Amino acid sequence: MSERDARIERLLLGQEIADFLYHEAELLDQRRYRDWLDLLAEDVRYWMPMRRNVKIGEDEREFTSAGTDINWFDEGKETLARRVKQIETGIHWAEEPRSRLSHLITNVQVRAAEPSVAAPQDVSVTCRFLIYRNRVETETDILVGKREDLLRRNGAGWLLARRKIILDQNVLLTKNLTFFI
Amino acid sequence: MAMKGSRGYRSGLVDLQAGEISREIFVNEDIYAEEQERIFARAWLHVGHESQIPKPGDYFVSSMGEESVILCRDRASRIHVFLNSCRHRGMKVCRYDEGTAAVFTCPYHGWSFGTDGRLVGVPYFREAYHSRLDKEKWGLIEVAQLANYKGSIWATWDPAAPSFTEYLGGFTRYLDLQLDGWDGREAQAEVLCGVQKWLVPCNWKFPAENFSGDTYHNISHRSVDLAGIGPSGAGRRDMGERDVSRKLHVCIPDRGHQTILYVLPAERLPPPAYMNAPIVAEYFRHCEEEKRRRRGEEARLVGAPGEIFPNTALLSRQPRTMAGWHPRGPHQTECWRWYFVDRDAPGEVKQFLRDYYIRYSGPAGMTEQDDMENWNYAHAASRGTIARRHPYNYDQGSGTAVTDYEYQGLSVPGEVIDLTEVQSSEQPMRNFYRRWAEFMEAGDWSQLATWRGSERKAAE
Numbered sequence: 001m002s003e004r005d006a007r008i009e010r011l012l013l014g015q016e017i018a019d020f021l022y023h024e025a026e027l028l029d030q031r032r033y034r035d036w037l038d039l040l041a042e043d044v045r046y047w048m049p050m051r052r053n054v055k056i057g058e059d060e061r062e063f064t065s066a067g068t069d070i071n072w073f074d075e076g077k078e079t080l081a082r083r084v085k086q087i088e089t090g091i092h093w094a095e096e097p098r099s100r101l102s103h104l105i106t107n108v109q110v111r112a113a114e115p116s117v118a119a120p121q122d123v124s125v126t127c128r129f130l131i132y133r134n135r136v137e138t139e140t141d142i143l144v145g146k147r148e149d150l151l152r153r154n155g156a157g158w159l160l161a162r163r164k165i166i167l168d169q170n171v172l173l174t175k176n177l178t179f180f181i
Numbered sequence: 182m183a184m185k186g187s188r189g190y191r192s193g194l195v196d197l198q199a200g201e202i203s204r205e206i207f208v209n210e211d212i213y214a215e216e217q218e219r220i221f222a223r224a225w226l227h228v229g230h231e232s233q234i235p236k237p238g239d240y241f242v243s244s245m246g247e248e249s250v251i252l253c254r255d256r257a258s259r260i261h262v263f264l265n266s267c268r269h270r271g272m273k274v275c276r277y278d279e280g281t282a283a284v285f286t287c288p289y290h291g292w293s294f295g296t297d298g299r300l301v302g303v304p305y306f307r308e309a310y311h312s313r314l315d316k317e318k319w320g321l322i323e324v325a326q327l328a329n330y331k332g333s334i335w336a337t338w339d340p341a342a343p344s345f346t347e348y349l350g351g352f353t354r355y356l357d358l359q360l361d362g363w364d365g366r367e368a369q370a371e372v373l374c375g376v377q378k379w380l381v382p383c384n385w386k387f388p389a390e391n392f393s394g395d396t397y398h399n400i401s402h403r404s405v406d407l408a409g410i411g412p413s414g415a416g417r418r419d420m421g422e423r424d425v426s427r428k429l430h431v432c433i434p435d436r437g438h439q440t441i442l443y444v445l446p447a448e449r450l451p452p453p454a455y456m457n458a459p460i461v462a463e464y465f466r467h468c469e470e471e472k473r474r475r476r477g478e479e480a481r482l483v484g485a486p487g488e489i490f491p492n493t494a495l496l497s498r499q500p501r502t503m504a505g506w507h508p509r510g511p512h513q514t515e516c517w518r519w520y521f522v523d524r525d526a527p528g529e530v531k532q533f534l535r536d537y538y539i540r541y542s543g544p545a546g547m548t549e550q551d552d553m554e555n556w557n558y559a560h561a562a563s564r565g566t567i568a569r570r571h572p573y574n575y576d577q578g579s580g581t582a583v584t585d586y587e588y589q590g591l592s593v594p595g596e597v598i599d600l601t602e603v604q605s606s607e608q609p610m611r612n613f614y615r616r617w618a619e620f621m622e623a624g625d626w627s628q629l630a631t632w633r634g635s636e637r638k639a640a641e
Contacts, residue, residue, distance in 0.1 A: 048545075050375050052278040061280075067532065070375030070520050072545050079410070079540050086408035086547055093401065094550040136558075170278070171515060172379035175553045177545040 001118070009117045010110070017125050017151065018108040020158045025103035028180055033084040036180065040077050041152055041159040048073040048165035048181065063166075072177060073165070080180075087178075094178045099135040101179055106130075123151045123158070131181060133174070141174040143167060143181070190618035197611050200576030204563040206617075207384040213511035220491050220620045221246030223339040223629070225348045227493040227505055228252050228262050230519065231332045232371040233279065238296055241279045244507045244517070245336065250324070251275055251285070252334060255297040260329060262336040263298050263321035274321070285321075294321045331360040331368035333503075341626040349489070350632065351594050352438040355431070358484035358497035362523045363465065365472030365480060371524035373535060377543040378517050385492055385506040385514045386617075387556035392486050392494035392504065394430055394441040394609035396600060397577065401555055405547045412537050413456040417548055418499045421452025422483050427588050430608045432596040435632045437616025439609035440487025440495065441600075447589040451483060454499075461533045464526065478591050488609070490616050500538040512560065518543050575614070578606030 001009070020039075027036040040046075049063040049071045064071050086092045107128040113120035126148050133141040150162035165181045194203040206212055226245045229252045233241045240253035242265060249265035251274075265273050267287040274285040274294060284301060286293040293302035298321040303314060324336035328345035333356070335345050346353060362369030381388070391398070402417060409415045426443040433439065445451060450469050455461040472480040484497030494504040505517040520538045522531045542549050562568060578598055586597035598606045623629045 050377065054277055055280060058280065064375040068374070068535070070373050070377060070535065070539060070543075072377075072543070073539070075536065075540060079536075082408045082410055082540075083547060086404045089404040089407050091400075091407075092404035092551065094554040139557075170378070172377075172544055175379065175381045175544065175557055176550040178550050 006117070013113060013117055013120060013123070014108070014110050017110055017123055017158070018105075020151065021105050021108060021125070021127060021149075024160070025105050028103055029101050031098065033087065033180075037077070037081055037084060039158075039160055040080065041154075041161040042077055044077050044080070044160055045162045046073055046075055046080060046165075047071060047163065048167065048177075051167070051170055053170060072167070072172070083180075092178070094176050097136060099133050099179060102132045103181075104130040104132070121153045122161070125149050125151060129181065131179070133179060143169075143174065145169075145181075147181070190621045195614050195618040196572070197575070197615055200574060200579050200607075200611070201572035202575055202614055203572050204569050206614075207386060207560060208511060208564045208569065210511050212621075213384075213508070215621060216508070217246055219623075220617070221508070223337065223342060223620065223626065224491050225326075225328070225335050225337045225342060225345050225489075226491075227489070227503065228334045228336050230370070230372045231260065231329060231334060232524065234260070236281065238281045238283060239279075240275065240282055240296070242275055242277065244505065244515070245324075245338070247508055249273060250336075251321075253282075253296050255295065257297070259297070260327065260334060261296070261298055262324045262327055262334070263294075264323075266322070267292055268300065268319045268321065292319075298323050330356065332370060333360055339626060343626065343630055347630075348436070349438065350433045350436040352433045352436060352440075352487075352489065354482070355438075355440045355442070355484060355487055355495065355497070356489070358482060359495050359501070359503065359521070363468035363472065363526070364523075365468075365475035369523045369525070370521045373520045373522060373531070373538075376517055376519055378515060379544045380509065381514050381516055381553050381556055382512060383514055383553075383556035383560035384511055385508040387560060388494065388504070388506045388514060388516065388552070389488055389492055390610045390613055391552060391556070392496075393439045393488040393613045394486055396428075396430070396441060396605040397607070398552075398555070401551045402548055404551065408547060410537075410540050410547050412458070412461075412499065412533070413454065417541065419454035419456075420499075421454060425449060425452065426483065426601075428600045429586070429593060430582075430598045430600060430606050431593055432582070432608055432612035434596050434612065435616070437490030437613055437619075438488065439612045441485035441609075442487075442593070443483035443485060444588050444591060444593065445481040445483065447478070447481070447591070449481070455533070458529075458533050460527070460529045464530050481591055488613065490613065491620075500534070500541045502538065502542055512564075514556075516544075575607045575610050578603065578608055579611070581606065582608050 047066045054061045066074055087095050105127050109126050111124040114122045131143040145167040148164040151158040152161040194206050228243045229241050234254045237254050237256050237258050240251050243250050243252050251263045251265050254260055267274050269292045270289055272287050272289040274287045284293045291304040295301045300316040300319045325340040326337050328335045360370045361367050405417050411417050413419050422443050426445050429442045431440055431442045487495040492506040496502050501521045503519045507515040509515050582596040582598050586593045598608050
């Protein structure tokens with residue numbers, strides 16, 4: 001493959017992955033939660049650690065650990081599906097009336113493609129998010145941070161297999177996390 | 182600063198005869214300012230757990246009322262709680278959440294303090310202070326009293342406050358359910374790594390009264406019951422004991438502590454739980470047997486939400502957590518949540534419980550989310566001029582508490598209402614606000630230790 005062809009492959013993959021992330025954000029903002037669940041691998045891990053203020057050089061302690069520590073989220077598809085079910089009851093008062101959400105996804109960068117960019121099966125991608133939530137009358141939250149995702153090839157499309165959500169906050173400045181990030 | 186004269190809290194704003202409490206105590210900024218002096222500067226407050234600072238030099242930055250404090254273990258392994266503020270010009274001497282330190286050095290002018298609080302370093306001590314600064318006098322400000330109760334650390338700024346166990350009164354029995362082992366051994370709890378902290382736009386007393394034992398807010402959590410997040414795959418808790426026990430409200434009069442409590446029949450172990458996880462189910466089955474063997478009839482007590490006055494919530498059963506409701510102005514509360522397991526429980530058990538805890542509690546917890554919506558908008562809708570003219574109703578079950586409750590040979594002291602048939606009462610809230618009003622009116626601890634006369638008489 002020529003250098004030019006290799007660059008085109010990378011561009012095409014980058015655009016395909018970005019399109020997937022934008023589509024996912026669109027489903028969430030349109031409240032199409034069942035369609036969103038279909039984008040998740042059966043063994044998906046959805047993890048949002050808490051962040052601590054630590055000294056320089058102690059970065060490994062900045063985030064709470066997956067699997068053992070208390071986190072904001074650390075769960076699989078079953079619990080995520082139960083969250084969707086809870087919203088659908090119509091009596092989940094923290095989301096009834098429902099929030100108005102916009103997920104802004106930027107800085108999309110493909111970090112790795114295995115086994116190759118030309119025939120990828122697993123893709124690691126990072127991005128920034130800005131989530132605007134407005135609910136009831138004037139209640140407004142803005143959450144900004146990073147995501148580290150692992151996507152897995154699924155036929156012509158992709159599934160989300162792993163998501164690490166890094167919120168740029170210490171004390172959580174919003175009263176609850178009733179939405180998906 | 183001289184405190185303002187009595188506002189007539191007991192006769193006016195908190196009218197327990199009529200079962201009415203003014204909305205002013207939740208939204209009024211002057212009352213909030215008085216609370217900081219009269220309650221948070223005098224009461225015993227929960228600070229943390231010794232498992233968070235296992236080694237000399239370890240620290241955890243905590244909160245007492247509005248203020249930042251450092252819980253730390255000095256080089257001799259003694260535990261201290263200090264105000265997190267330099268004695269020279271007030272800068273926070275520690276802005277990390279937790280860690281290990283030899284000294285706390287102020288980033289402003291460089292005064293440094295040992296983990297025992299002593300002032301150990303002063304730039305230009307010889308030149309600028311001519312070696313005359315009395316370092317003994319200018320150490321970190323330390324709490325007046327500190328208590329380590331079965332590993333949980335409590336402190337008060339008031340040297341005249343009674344000992345922590347006297348402050349608890351008969352409530353030690355329910356704090357024990359939180360801190361003792363599932364198998365009945367004493368002081369087995371450890372805190373899972375990671376304390377959740379989040380802001381809720383409501384007065385701190387909304388969560389405090391809710392965790393005092395609100396048995397009336399079933400509608401709030403119906404959605405999570407339908408979604409089914411319980412450890413056995415349905416509902417939100419394994420509560421087999423609910424079907425076979427007496428369900429009580431237990432209030433410690435004069436102390437302001439109260440809890441929901443289940444009491445099993447004699448000879449009865451709790452029904453099976455954790456049915457989808459055989460290792461966890463077997464572990465707890467074994468623990469319950471051991472507890473019955475070690476504790477006898479006392480093992481018939483099963484914990485539930487409760488509150489230690491003023492701002493510490495207990496939940497010793499499912500999920501096993503403690504919370505602090507830190508005031509951040511009259512209209513905002515910073516909630517902190519600690520999660521507990523037994524320290525020598527198997528790894529599978531700890532992980533299973535952790536998964537359950539975080540899908541239940543905290544800001545992402547499918548149960549607690551709906552509580553915060555209530556507290557937020559109850560507070561917001563009580564701030565208006567017209568709203569403030571109309572008190573809240575706290576009349577549920579007034580006059581029905583007994584003081585000699587016993588069930589199949591097990592005595593439960595305190596003011597008790599058996600909820601098994603009546604379902605709900607507001608005795609815990611009345612107990613909480615009665616104590617709140619006493620704190621707001623009393624000049625000092627000689628007036629607050631209202632039990633001393635009567636308990637002495639009873640002992641005689």
